[in-house]
Amino acid sequence: MSDTNAQGIAVITGASTGLGAVYADRLARRGHDLLLVARNKSRLDTVAAKIAENTGRTVEVLAADLADPTQLATVETRLRTDESISLLVNNAGGTVFGPLSQADPSQMEDLITLNVTSLTRLTTAVLAGFTRRGSGTIINLSSALALNVLPVSAVYSGTKSYVVAFTQALQQELAESEIRVQAVFPGAVRTEFWDGSGIEVSAFPEEWVMSADDAVDAALAGLDAGEPMTLLSLPDITDWDTFDAARQAMIPNLSRSVPADRYQS
Template sequence: MTTQNKTAVVTGASAGLGTAYAQRLADRGYDLILVARNAARLETLASDIRSRTGRAVDVVTADLTDAAQLSVVEERLRTDESIAVLINNAGGALLTPLTASDPAAYEALINLNVTALTRLTIAVLPGLTARGHGTIVNISSAMALNSLPISAVYSGTKSYVLTFTQALQQELAESPVTVQAVLPGAVRTELWDGSGVDLEALPDESIMSVDDAVDAALAGLDAGELVTIPSLPEISDWESFEKARQTLLPNLSLRVPADRYRG
């Protein structure tokens, strides 16, 4: 597919995975709309990409946890007919026990990881469908599959991203729009700053570089993977996991309780 006059939107573009996605998509010929809170970093990134690739780059400074600022981004997604790709990368992490947590901080995390991602997806979908092409990439996390005592809300939000994406894939099965969920493990980014966990406390062999994570995610997208787990050696392990889940489905809603619950 030609990328001429096609635009990719990257949220959380000012650092980490978002910056790497912006660079890679510019290399693939996309113009860019970069969204994040840090205007100075966005402008620096945009200038670098323009000079290196010649692509057009727009900067939208927005805090996606703020309803008014989120609505500005939604309106751009609804009305810009050049948009072909949305990378829902913006997200945060809080890894602390709930018994010692600030509920307002967790509300903001849910607003960013769940509400903003959902609203942006809803905003972009009609245009992509009408134009007959498009890609949405939702950044989940390996923590969607692995809950810890300190990850109740974070794992919950990332599980939402995974199941939201899987349901949307079913909805769009006959559509020209592609939707991918990406489940990275620990990646060396600023996400960890203020998360409650020191990245350096993790084993070095468990931490992936930003470039490797994004390159793997894009390779998975190119290969047609609906769910990409960058560090998983055998895709058959994920397929087995999904097959096991599917075997539950016929018995999840029946007229009578299971025998073990009846006296």
């Protein structure tokens, strides 16, 4: 099947488990060959073998720790130079929940590197090829906690809020092109993401927790519908439109020559 690669190669980070593995399966079934990126090569090999057997697509693995500058650079080079790449899913990420006053600074730095720096660098790298070819798709995984900020989520929510602003800026930058950029906002999803995070997924009511299969299927349905922002469990997308319209309504008054009246004596 993969001797003709009309859909191009889809690159998925964090592809060894959870949402990344489901994205890999779904995109292969849509006709993409795959490049799967994660730290754990044995798990990547297992995912790749299963998808190749089930879909007939070509599935390549690249074991890399995206928090390591040297290994990140290897992935960047592939994204920048491979003319077959047509889609990037920035799914790799992590979290640590807890009061910031008790946090390990090095652990927080690693979290920012993975959630912000690697996503930014990989997007920059893949855009080099997309702009040359005039097309491509980028899917950035944000989080419901970019909007629902909690006392224990200061760094995680901050990194995922960055993903939202970053994506919105890219959407404006690329508005006149055929390059698409989508932000996806999962809520609680039943994956290994929670292991070691400080919160167990079992602590949430069942009605709050989505399966990884449902989450990815909904995200891709949002992509197909042309949504720039896909909030997986939000019943009415106009709620987001209202939220964003309120933000935009403030823009004319965010930078003026005098302070607001309430700050003047």
